Amino acid sequence: xxxxxxxxxxxxxxPRSALFCSAVCRGASQQxxxxxxxxxxxxxxxxxxxxxxxxxxxxxxxEKERESRRLYMQKWAQENPEIKKQRNLAYKxxxxxxxxxxxxxxxxSYREKHRQELNQKALQYHKEHPEVGTQARARRRVxxxxxxxxxxxxxxxxxxxxxxxxxCAYCDKYSQRLEMDxxxxxxxxxxxxxxxxxxxxxxxxxxxxxGNVLKQIQPLLLTCAVSGFRxxxxx
Numbered sequence: 001x002x003x004x005x006x007x008x009x010x011x012x013x014x015p016r017s018a019l020f021c022s023a024v025c026r027g028a029s030q031q032x033x034x035x036x037x038x039x040x041x042x043x044x045x046x047x048x049x050x051x052x053x054x055x056x057x058x059x060x061x062x063e064k065e066r067e068s069r070r071l072y073m074q075k076w077a078q079e080n081p082e083i084k085k086q087r088n089l090a091y092k093x094x095x096x097x098x099x100x101x102x103x104x105x106x107x108x109s110y111r112e113k114h115r116q117e118l119n120q121k122a123l124q125y126h127k128e129h130p131e132v133g134t135q136a137r138a139r140r141r142v143x144x145x146x147x148x149x150x151x152x153x154x155x156x157x158x159x160x161x162x163x164x165x166x167x168c169a170y171c172d173k174y175s176q177r178l179e180m181d182x183x184x185x186x187x188x189x190x191x192x193x194x195x196x197x198x199x200x201x202x203x204x205x206x207x208x209x210x211g212n213v214l215k216q217i218q219p220l221l222l223t224c225a226v227s228g229f230r231x232x233x234x235x
Contacts (some may be wrong), residue, residue: 140186149191152180161199163220168201170214175201183219185210195219 002012005021007029013021020026055061077084092099111118126133144150157180167174169181181200184190187210198219200208208214 143186144192147186147190147192149193152192152194152197156194157197160194160197160220164199167199168204169198169217170200170204170208173201177202179205181205181208183213183217195221 005011005013005025006019007025008021011021011025013019020029055065161178165174166176166178168178178199179202180197181204182190182192183196183198186192190196196219198217204214
């Protein structure tokens with residue numbers, strides 16, 4: 001009776017062969033099935049994951065790993081400055097909105113935590129450099145005077161504050177030191193007139209700066225005071 005190959009089932013085996021007709025069939029029979037390969041790969045992955053978890057629990061190992069990565073990236077950046085620059089630019093262009101949102105959140109959190117320290121630094125800076133505030137106020141006066149319409153006076157300002165109950169138009173908080181906020185900033189072509197001015201606290205006015213309004217507001221359109229400035233003449 002002729003014995004057939006245990007793998008291909010077609011070729012007869014030689015007198016010296018035990019199960020296979022050739023070395024090819026012997027090697028093919030020793031190869032694992034796809035299911036066996038996947039199971040082996042999964043076992044290796046679980047073992048590697050467990051090994052890394054055990055290592056990360058060791059604080060010394062985690063610190064050494066972070067330090068080695070940092071040194072490697074620092075060395076690579078020094079050796080490839082142009083590639084590093086291009087990658088940074090590409091990343092910033094791709095995730096510009098995400099980066100700006102993250103920076104705004106971090107900046108607001110930092111300012112909230114260090115409010116007193118930042119205020120003291122600002123006061124100290126303005127005391128040491130009074131010319132900075134003087135120049136800024138002078139530039140603002142020039143912009144207001146150069147607007148195409150400049151007829152807002154103090155009487156109208158009192159009526160505007162009274163119409164808002166001496167509260168900020170944005171946060172509705174009462175304040176005795178309200179500031180004039182231009183809905184359309186002067187630097188962007190806004191007018192220094194009644195329908196473009198609302199009262200705002202210092203915080204909201206600084207937060208809005210030269211951007212868009214913080215919320216939709218209906219400004220005061222008419223006052224009892226006459227617009228413009230009264231001309232005084234010497235008697």
